[in-house]
Amino acid sequence: MVRPGGRSARVQEAVHAAVRQLEAEAGRTALTVPAIAAKAGVTPSTIYRRWGDLRELLSDVAVERLRPEAPPEDHGGLAEDLRAWAGQFLEEMSSPPGRAYIRDALLGDPDGTNAGQCSAYAAEQVDVILARAAARGEPAPDVETVLDRVVAPIMYRILFRPGSLDAGYPARLVAEVIPAR
Structure with missing residues (x-):
């Protein structure tokens, strides 16, 4: 079970922020799991374990961006x-x-x-x-x-x-x- 807040929330925010930053800086082609992991300060295995693959990570980020403010x-x-x-x-x-x-x-x-x-x-x-x-x-x-x-x-x-x-x-x-x- 994922705890609200804590390390899990920090990892998610860091990874989401890395996706947004890389996309803004270098475009869609820069979005790879190793590049995102490096930018977020986590290992690629952390991303694979939590999201499965790049497509699922991008889906998670998109849902967050579609949330009304x-x-x-x-x-x-x-x-x-x-x-x-x-x-x-x-x-x-x-x-x-x-x-x-x-x-x-x-x-x-x-x-x-x-x-x-x-x-x-x-x-x-x-x-x-x-x-x-x-x-x-x-x-x-x-x-x-x-x-x-x-x-x-x-x-x-x-x-x-x-x-x-x-x-x-x-x-x-x-x-x-x-x-x-």
Whole structure:
């Protein structure tokens, strides 16, 4: 069992930081387990033991980078909050770094744990928006409905039909879930 904090957390942070630094300094081609280990001050066997291979390490780093840094902004109403969040989600996930993080998160994820964590991040953000709406007395769909009808179509388009994306797409999806009153 991994302890929260302690050596395990320090190793993870050092290795993650090494990946980010090497990628920024020398690009993707510099990302090898020996180079990352040297930069992080650990042995390559530490990385292999914890992550298995480079692909799984990059997946772990990507999931961490996809973690939202703050709760969604409050724009005063459910439709406004959801439109703003979905627009930002589309912008971040469809950007070149966002696409790279999605690709890394999925490629090094043999059991689906990282994909599940990414989904949980989106669900947590949506839940904050829906809880605010409930506190204001607004009727709101459940989290799964928003994930299925707003988040899933955005992710599908990012992954499989990126040429058909436009900034108005999230607002159209939200309008189908939260009709104008």
